[in-house]
Amino acid sequence: MTVASASETITPTKPPADSQPRISQFMKSIQDEICQGLEDLDGTGKFREDAWEREEGGGGRSRVMRDGRIFEQGGVNFSEVWGKELPPSILKQRPEAEGHGFYATGTSMVLHPLNPYIPTVHLNYRYFEAGPVWWFGGGIDLTPYYGFGEDAAHFHRTLKEVCDRHHPDYYPTFKSWCDEYFYLKHRQETRGIGGIFFDYQDGTGELYRGPQRDREAAAYSQKVGAPPQKTWEELFAFVRDCAGGFLPAYVPIAEKRQKMGWGDRERDFQLYRRGRYVEFNLVYDRGTIFGLQTNGRTESILMSLPPMVRWEYCYSPEPETPEDNLYKTFLKPQEWANWTEE
Amino acid sequence: MTVASASETITPTKPPADSQPRISQFMKSIQDEICQGLEDLDGTGKFREDAWEREEGGGGRSRVMRDGRIFEQGGVNFSEVWGKELPPSILKQRPEAEGHGFYATGTSMVLHPLNPYIPTVHLNYRYFEAGPVWWFGGGIDLTPYYGFGEDAAHFHRTLKEVCDRHHPDYYPTFKSWCDEYFYLKHRQETRGIGGIFFDYQDGTGELYRGPQRDREAAAYSQKVGAPPQKTWEELFAFVRDCAGGFLPAYVPIAEKRQKMGWGDRERDFQLYRRGRYVEFNLVYDRGTIFGLQTNGRTESILMSLPPMVRWEYCYSPEPETPEDNLYKTFLKPQEWANWTEE
Secondary structure, three states: OOOOOOOOOOOOOOOOOOOOHHHHHHHHHHHHHHHHHHHHHOOOOOOEEEEEEEOOOOEEEEEEOOOOEEEEEEEEEEEEEEEEEHHHHHOOOOOHHHOOOOEEEEEEEEEEOOOOOOOOOEEEEEEEEEEEEEEEEEEEEEOOOOOOHHHHHHHHHHHHHHHHOOOOOOOHHHHHHHHHOOEEEEOEEEEEOOEEEEEEOOOOHHHOOOOOOOOOHHHHHHHHHHOOOOHHHHHHHHHHHHOOHHHHHHHHHHHHHHHHHHHHHHHHHHHHHHHHHHHHHHHOOOHHHHHHHHOOHHHHHHHHHOEEEEOOOOOOOOOOOOHHHHHHHOOOOHHHOOOOOO | OOOOOOOOOOOOOOOOOOOHHHHHHHHHHHHHHHHHHHHHHHHOOOOOEEEEEEOEEEEEEEEEOOOOOOEEEEEEEEEEEEEEEOHHHHHOOOHHHHOOOOOEEEEEEEEEOOOOOOOOEEEEEEEEEEEEEEEEEEEEEEEEEOOOHHHHHHHHHHHHHHHOOOOOOOHHHHHHHHHOEEEOOOOOOOOOOOEEEEEEEOOOOHHHOOOOOOOHHHHHHHHOOOOOOOOHHHHHHHHHHHHHHHHHHHHHHHHHHHOOOHHHHHHHHHHHHHHHHHHHHHHOOHHHHHHHOOOOOHHHHHOOOOOEOOOOOOOOOOOHHHHHHHHHOOOOOOHHHHHHOO
């Protein structure tokens, strides 16, 4: 037996024969658990479900809450789709999948609270199979309008605890990937305070160690190193644990900030900053592009867009205000897990 | 002498030695003329100008009006940029430009009126030089929230008159191209009632007649035929005339609709439909993508986004309402120049 080196290919473990129903059941159970937790938190808002089918194969169930006590709008979407071939944006990253049918399932969520002191939050976990390849992807990230170090620290520490149970490299790797992925290049801003993000996890680390067939992963691994080798079952357990971390990471923040009063000033700033969310989702987001390219259900894909948004030409915050502090402190990568009150 | 056939290359005329200063002066003069006309129309709103420079070469002057009598926001932008190489999105269409420096100048405008009965309108004219190639592009299109056949007819007839002075094929060709370009595939809707749009006009018609090196133009010319051969001077004269057609095409519509009263219902619908404008500009628009890819001035590029927007999950208009009529009659290609009152 030899230790895997950069020049040696590591074959991924095969998914179990029942991988698709197991993952699909799990993705639905995340949706159920999250919706229940959010209804409990909101107190008055309820999710309305639309089941839908996709002509080319598959379908989903979209759930939306509107005009709740806490959530101006929240969407939690489950989908499971299959077809003849993955779209070009993904084949570019996984050329082995070319010419093969694919299966993809996932749950995604975006919450837009009414109170500007409560952050917007996004979660997505997804799983793909296509010919010889399979992988997990996803993550969770937080977008405050008004920044609080203690909230950022709580959010990141909760995610770090989950990651650390599976591998000590996971949190630093996926935290850094998140900062990079949720970045608005044309604004030179992160979308918010980040969280964790990963893609193409097939347990081999091959994309990160091997020849540079995946440019993004290769460039990435130069910075943070390759993810550890894992079996399909180990990765699935990791993703289950990540999903379970959402409510404990977010609910305490929402409960605390809900008590803060707000007025036109905070609302105006929130609506303005929501514009960045729209810009990110329509210009950069991989899930949105995948959905639109695969003829997904438009209303479910764009459910992530905020209910009300504004743009203002050449806005910049007054110096030394809480709005200015968001830009200066919270819209750039920080080691929030190490945060201490000054 | 032989007549140009599909297998023969037609060499474009060379631009005159002073093409760049002439076009740039013209693009600024469009901006001046349009801003003056819009201030006259608005009556109270004034444009504020920001001059800016681009690190890699060039710059521009952005003009924005806010909270006028008619215009909630209006932006008219002039820019002139140059650099080492065109971005990939354009090189794909014009491979001859690869490895050459480029020069690009243009004027673009988007107006968002306050009164939902006044349509949003967009105009853009642009000119490129890169190594052996040069071309003109641009157009103008109208996006009503409430549709009126007579307005659509006036708008299209004004454009048709301008086009007909230069070539009888121009209006039908560029009208049809506009319907195709300003189309939201994921919504299966046109952006509005269209207008005219053209790109890669270098006077040869080569892109449209020749071997299929330009897939878009080739596919396109199968439907509407190739544009006629023109000299640089003839094309410049055509673009000047198009730009001059904007005020007569739009101002009478704005003046007439400004008199109509509106309330929450119309405003809500306008804000909702503005979401489509955002979706188009961020997902599909060539100018926006060019700007963001060439490290343009973000605030000037995204000046086209509306000041206030909303999204609503699964909205659809009540049957037999004016809102429903917009979808049924105005968000699909129609021969508006032939419209007659029923």
